[in-house]
Amino acid sequence: MPSCSLLLCLLYLSCIIPRNHGDTGPEEEHCTGRTKYDIKENARFLLYDVNPGEGFNLRRDVYMRVANLVHHLNEREPWVLVLPPWVRMWHWKSRDVDQDRLKWSEFFDVGSLGKHVPVIELGDYIKKRAPIIDEVYHLQGVVDVTDWDTIMIDRCQRDTRFQQDAQGKWRHWYFGIEEIYAEKFNCLSFFGQLSLMATFLAENTTGKLIFLPRAENLLHGEYGEHSSLFWKARRSMMYAKPLRDAGDRFRREHLGSDDVTDNTVLRDWTTVKSQPRQAVGGAYIAVHLRRGDHLHVRGRELPSIKEAAKHVKKLLKKLALDKVFVATDGTEEEYQEFRNYLKKHQVHQFQPTRQEVGIYKDGGVAIIDQWIACHARYFIGSSGSTVSFRIREDREILGFEQSTTFNRFCGDEESDCEQPAHWTIVY
Structure with missing residues (x-):
């Protein structure tokens, strides 16, 4: 064990010494995932990445796929999910804010993530x-799909940007961390269940750290009534407390909304085995207006x-409400136009x-928007939007009636849109 101060040594030991899963304590905030899982000495580690062009909310979905892959791996031997740093995305517009290599704890409660599978930043x-990455398997689709579970x-179907140097080390961007390199590289064609990928990794890899770039090629393995594993991963994705606090403060000050009045008090998700649909929500309509x-x-x-x-004006009259919360990526002019129609x-x-913005970053601002929106009495979103999709999931977790959640705007030329x-929560 490396030399350290007495305090640091004690913190280190508190993270590695096994203890009963039922034990809890304030020190667990310092140990990623310690509230349920210990990172065992013989554990192996899985790191992943996503196509750089994918947005924030799609990346959240990919996280759930990889987390459930690690869940399957832990049925065989100890594995830990390594959380890739968040890097600046094209829709994060605040150029004067440092948004490179952000930790997951900026946006999510990492301790809650660790209640589903062991994780580490x-x-x-x-x-x-x-x-050092021992093995890289660059994921890609199957060219000629003849069988599910392939x-x-x-061979690599396109340029992967991985290059082998004179010493045989595989170099890549690796989140902008220059000292990282890989010992082994392959392209892996995949189309199938997460359990198939788990079997491949367990039986065909030996390295301590495995890296899966382009993890968006993984698919959710369970649907419908068998989707409880999906919902475990989703419920574990609690937003970071400072972001929830900011959203709650806005609700109180501008919308007259709080969890006790709205019946949206959030419980520890690991203790919730069923949820009556009794959430009332704040006395406002939430709108996600995608532009x-x-x-x-x-x-x-x-x-x-x-x-x-x-x-929205018709909905306000129907629901006897007077307040509207707007989450939008539209311009200030579009927002003011919307307000003018609802004077x-x-x-x-x-x-x-x-x-x-400097504190919360653009990703945190987006989460605050979603947190406020998901607590509304009624929500209406935009077609095909992952933001609207995430808000609906949050409302399912909070226990809203589906009729107040699964709604979207129709296009001007759609008389009666679908x-x-x-997508109902399963416990």
Whole structure:
């Protein structure tokens, strides 16, 4: 064990000495995942990455796939999920804010993640172990899909940006951490269940740290009534407390909303075995009004600002409400236009100061938006939006009636558009 101060040594020992899962204590906040899992001495580690072009909320979905892959691996031997740092994404517009290599704890309660599978931040892993990846399996689709459950080491279908240097080490961007390199590299064609990937990793790899780039090629393994594992991963993704606190403060000050009044008090998800749909929500409608690039991709399925406001006005009258919360990636002009159409009503938006953006980062601001939206009496989202999808999941976790959750705006030319499928929580 390396030399350290007495305090650091005690913290280190508290993280590695096994204890009963039922034991809890304040020191567990310092140990990633300590509330349920210990990182065992013989554990192996799985790191992953996602296509750089993917957005924040899609990356959250990929996390759940990889977490459940690690869940399957732990049925065979101890594995730990290494959390890749968040790097600046194209839709994080605050250029004067440092948003490179952010830890997961900026956005999520890492202790809660660790109640589902053992996890560790990449930076913490590197501090404890050498920054060497033993084996890389660059995931790609199967060119000729003839069978479900196909997996094989294959030729690379496109340039992977991995390069082997003169010493035989595989170099790559690796989240901008220069000292990382890999000993072995392969492309892996895959189409199938997570359990198939778990079998491959357990039976065909021996390294301590395995890296799966392009993990969006993994698929959720369970659906419908068999999706309790998906929902365990999803429920474990508690937002970081400072972000929840900021959202709760906004709800109290601007929307007259709090958890006791709204019947949305959140319990430890590991103790919840069923949830009656008794959430009332704050006395406001929450709107996710997707604009930006989505207008080019799904323009026919999105309303004009005028039609969106007209629909919200009808809902306010129907539900006898007067307040609207707007989450949108639209411009300030679009937001003001929406407000002008609803002059007789209170329309609110979370607009952080520059200092708050520096604290919460763009990803945190997005989470605060979603946290406020998911507590509304009624929610209406945008077609095909992962943001709307995540808000609906949060409302399922909180116990809202589905009729108040699974709603979307119709495009101006859609007379009676199809509403979102009910992705119902399973315990």
